[in-house]
Amino acid sequence: MSQPSLLARADFDSLIRALAARGYRVLGPRVRSGSIVFDEISGAADLSAGFISVQEPGSYRLEDSGNGRYFDYVHGPESLKRFLFAPKETLWTVSAGGEVSFKETLPDLRPLAVIGARACDLAGVSVQDRTFLAGQHSNYTDPYYACRRENLFIVAVNCTRSAATCFCVSMNTGPRARAGYDLALTELDEAFLVEAGSEQGETLLADLPLKPARDVDETAATQAIAAAADSQTRRLDTTDIQALLFSNLEHPRWDDVAERCLSCANCTMVCPTCFCHSESDVMSLDGTASEHRREWSSCFTLQHGYIHGAQIRPQIRHRYRQWLTHKLAAWIEQFGASGCVGCGRCITWCPTGIDLIEEVNAIRATRIDTPAPFASLFPPG
Amino acid sequence: MSANAKTFNPYLPQLAAVVERVDETRDVFTLRLCLHDAQARAAYRFQPGQFNMLYLWGVGEVAISIVSDPDDPDLIDHTIRAVGRVTRGLQRLKPGDKLGLRGPFGRGWPLEAAQGRHLLLITGGLGCAPTTSMIHYALQRRASYGRLTVCHGVKHPDDLIYTDRIQTWCAAPDTQVMLTADKGTPEWRGRVGLVTQALEDIDPIMFKGMAMMCGPEPMMVSVAEDLLKRGMMLTDIHLAMERNMQCAVGHCGHCQFGGKFICKDGPVFPYAQLRALLAVRGF
Ligand SMILES: Cc1cc2nc3c(=O)[nH]c(=O)nc-3n(C[C@H](O)[C@H](O)[C@H](O)COP(=O)(O)OP(=O)(O)OC[C@H]3O[C@@H](n4cnc5c(N)ncnc54)[C@H](O)[C@@H]3O)c2cc1C
Ligand code: SF4
Ligand code: SF4
Ligand code: FES
Numbered sequence: 001m002s003q004p005s006l007l008a009r010a011d012f013d014s015l016i017r018a019l020a021a022r023g024y025r026v027l028g029p030r031v032r033s034g035s036i037v038f039d040e041i042s043g044a045a046d047l048s049a050g051f052i053s054v055q056e057p058g059s060y061r062l063e064d065s066g067n068g069r070y071f072d073y074v075h076g077p078e079s080l081k082r083f084l085f086a087p088k089e090t091l092w093t094v095s096a097g098g099e100v101s102f103k104e105t106l107p108d109l110r111p112l113a114v115i116g117a118r119a120c121d122l123a124g125v126s127v128q129d130r131t132f133l134a135g136q137h138s139n140y141t142d143p144y145y146a147c148r149r150e151n152l153f154i155v156a157v158n159c160t161r162s163a164a165t166c167f168c169v170s171m172n173t174g175p176r177a178r179a180g181y182d183l184a185l186t187e188l189d190e191a192f193l194v195e196a197g198s199e200q201g202e203t204l205l206a207d208l209p210l211k212p213a214r215d216v217d218e219t220a221a222t223q224a225i226a227a228a229a230d231s232q233t234r235r236l237d238t239t240d241i242q243a244l245l246f247s248n249l250e251h252p253r254w255d256d257v258a259e260r261c262l263s264c265a266n267c268t269m270v271c272p273t274c275f276c277h278s279e280s281d282v283m284s285l286d287g288t289a290s291e292h293r294r295e296w297s298s299c300f301t302l303q304h305g306y307i308h309g310a311q312i313r314p315q316i317r318h319r320y321r322q323w324l325t326h327k328l329a330a331w332i333e334q335f336g337a338s339g340c341v342g343c344g345r346c347i348t349w350c351p352t353g354i355d356l357i358e359e360v361n362a363i364r365a366t367r368i369d370t371p372a373p374f375a376s377l378f379p380p381g
Numbered sequence: 382m383s384a385n386a387k388t389f390n391p392y393l394p395q396l397a398a399v400v401e402r403v404d405e406t407r408d409v410f411t412l413r414l415c416l417h418d419a420q421a422r423a424a425y426r427f428q429p430g431q432f433n434m435l436y437l438w439g440v441g442e443v444a445i446s447i448v449s450d451p452d453d454p455d456l457i458d459h460t461i462r463a464v465g466r467v468t469r470g471l472q473r474l475k476p477g478d479k480l481g482l483r484g485p486f487g488r489g490w491p492l493e494a495a496q497g498r499h500l501l502l503i504t505g506g507l508g509c510a511p512t513t514s515m516i517h518y519a520l521q522r523r524a525s526y527g528r529l530t531v532c533h534g535v536k537h538p539d540d541l542i543y544t545d546r547i548q549t550w551c552a553a554p555d556t557q558v559m560l561t562a563d564k565g566t567p568e569w570r571g572r573v574g575l576v577t578q579a580l581e582d583i584d585p586i587m588f589k590g591m592a593m594m595c596g597p598e599p600m601m602v603s604v605a606e607d608l609l610k611r612g613m614m615l616t617d618i619h620l621a622m623e624r625n626m627q628c629a630v631g632h633c634g635h636c637q638f639g640g641k642f643i644c645k646d647g648p649v650f651p652y653a654q655l656r657a658l659l660a661v662r663g664f
Contacts, residue, residue: 091393092390092392092393092394094481096439100479101396102393102396104390131631138632139630139645140631142632143392246658249661250661275633276633276634276635277627277632277633277634278633279441279627279633281439281440283439290439292392292436297633297635304625304634306625309464312625312663313663315663317663318662318663322637322663322664330637330640332640333639333640333641334642
């Protein structure tokens with residue numbers, strides 16, 4: 001939208017205060033129990049600075065970066081998901097005092113600003129939009145999601161480092177934030193390069209002590225982002241992935257991964273796109289009202305595949321296969337996009353270090369391709 | 382946010398009242414419901430094969446097919462088997478009791494394509510509600526269809542419900558009803574054996590028509606494959622699917638079957654769309 005400008009590191013506080021002055025509750029990266037999470041901040045001093053996150057399959061460790069940068073850590077377990085699609089919320093309440101009546105409980109509308117979203121997180125939001133907002137891929141708008149979506153101000157950060165688990169380059173989602181942000185920052189040595197991506201972002205810029213960016217600043221930012229991209233070694237080959245996975249549903253690799261998978265659902269909880277949720281009722285103690293709630297659930301739980309008298313996916317092999325085939329293949333049929341944005345969180349946060357890319361590669365390398373009718377599900381092209 | 386999002390909440394049930402409860406067997410009953418709000422009642426339209434989410438106060442919601450006639454949408458009938466928390470609670474409701482209703486949801490039977498064709502309706506086990514809606518629909522409009530053959534299989538003769546209605550179906554013009562029980566009893570007058578075996582005795586002309594079925598998946602698959610061998614066109618076979626359902630609007634992910642959502646792409650599907658995946662266990 002606008003020309004990039006520069007915000008001096010010493011003035012970073014002004015961004016947080018400008019958002020607060022406009023009524024936003026502001027969240028930014030802070031260290032909690034050994035990882036970075038988004039938490040309330042009232043000034044730059046509240047941000048956790050000087051960390052890098054060392055991420056490997058099944059491990060996450062914060063280390064001193066040796067500099068005072070705010071955003072060298074790449075990302076923590078949280079994406080933007082919980083700010084739009086709440087982990088637990090009440091959808092409606094119903095009372096029975098005399099006349100039964102249903103009352104929707106839409107979320108509190110206090111606008112929220114989140115500083116530090118990454119390109120993969122923005123891509124995750126656009127994938128979830130396809131599920132929760134009515135349009136080409138969904139018949140109904142989820143009003144709870146839509147309310148929060150309207151009230152979220154996103155300050156994205158272009159990654160100038162990648163974790164070892166990142167593969168946004170091969171999913172074509174990062175490391176530069178392309179769309180879906182209000183402001184995008186690139187952290188340089190002494191300043192931030194700032195770009196607006198929406199009218200609200202543009203308006204907010206007017207409140208900040210900015211200087212025009214020089215060519216050298218833009219070049220430095222571009223190079224830093226390119227370096228992050230170049231450092232990524234993980235690649236997911238998505239060539240004909242629907243046909244590959246759906247014609248290898250009886251591949252022995254599913255048994256192999258089932259030996260390692262604990263069916264703990266961590267991968268689905270940290271995934272920015274997983275949308276599964278279940279509903280339940282909680283009655284008030286005096287029995288006059290009931291709350292109808294929903295909360296995140298996962299295809300790794302037994303509840304997910306329960307129908308009376310049968311369990312649809314009784315073995316871990318079935319559940320891992322559901323997860324991977326949905327994420328990487330069925331999603332494309334459902335929503336016209338992959339369910340994976342390449343953030344690598346499911347690799348980092350898997351307690352046994354299962355790496356979905358390795359699983360796909362293993363199937364690809366020894367594919368057994370059941371003949372039609374499977375192949376006919378996904379004709380080439 | 383679109384105006385639609387502000388005004389319409391697809392999760393919020395409407396208030397409905399029980400007009401009548403008919404007990405079909407010890408654990409099967411029909412609830413006849415009426416929406417409370419006059420405007421909602423006037424706007425309510427459905428197709429055979431679609432379903433509602435019924436909410437029992439303080440307990441939860443379940444997906445239940447609509448079995449009444451779409452031309453009389455004021456009274457919405459559901460035939461329910463009491464199997465668990467919600468359905469057992471629904472069984473205790475009395476006329477005048479209130480409950481929540483959302484719907485209708487999903488895609489029903491291919492009514493237009495079925496016009497003028499012979500209809501072969503096959504059900505297995507107790508999951509016969511979706512086909513029942515189609516049978517009633519066709520019988521109410523008898524002249525619009527060719528021959529009607531209902532093939533209904535149960536495990537045990539005691540599982541047979543709807544005996545009165547089956548009598549009426551038998552009496553309808555150009556309509557044949559075949560009952561099969563996996564195991565017989567001395568009083569059982571129907572066939573003994575699997576529902577697939579009953580296909581042997583069906584007039585082959587029926588295989589030029591359309592098949593609509595519901596019941597356990599292995600049963601539907603073996604019947605569908607058998608029908609194909611007997612010359613029925615792949616595109617003429619339709620089936621009603623079931624999966625765990627939480628939202629009914631394509632948001633909760635529970636009803637997925639490969640790339641399909643049972644709640645919005647189904648519950649009725651052309652067999653061709655599901656054939657490959659139905660051959661695999663664990664979806
Ligand atoms: C599209 C569709 C149409 C249906 N039509 C009918 C009908 O006309 N008549 C009828 O008797 N039953 C029908 N069912 C099955 C009915 O939804 C289940 O029997 C019911 O959900 C069981 O709930 P419960 O709480 O009594 O049982 P519990 O075993 O206590 O179930 C607990 C929860 O599991 C889930 N669940 C259990 N079984 C099923 C199931 N089969 N399908 C989906 N979710 C399930 C529900 O969320 C339920 O609340 C239909 C199911 C679907 C998907
Ligand atoms: S599947 Fe894994 S890598 Fe892909 S978006 Fe989800 S958490 Fe990130
Ligand atoms: S089915 Fe599994 S992979 Fe797909 S959205 Fe749900 S939890 Fe995620
Ligand atoms: S029932 Fe929720 S997605 Fe189909």
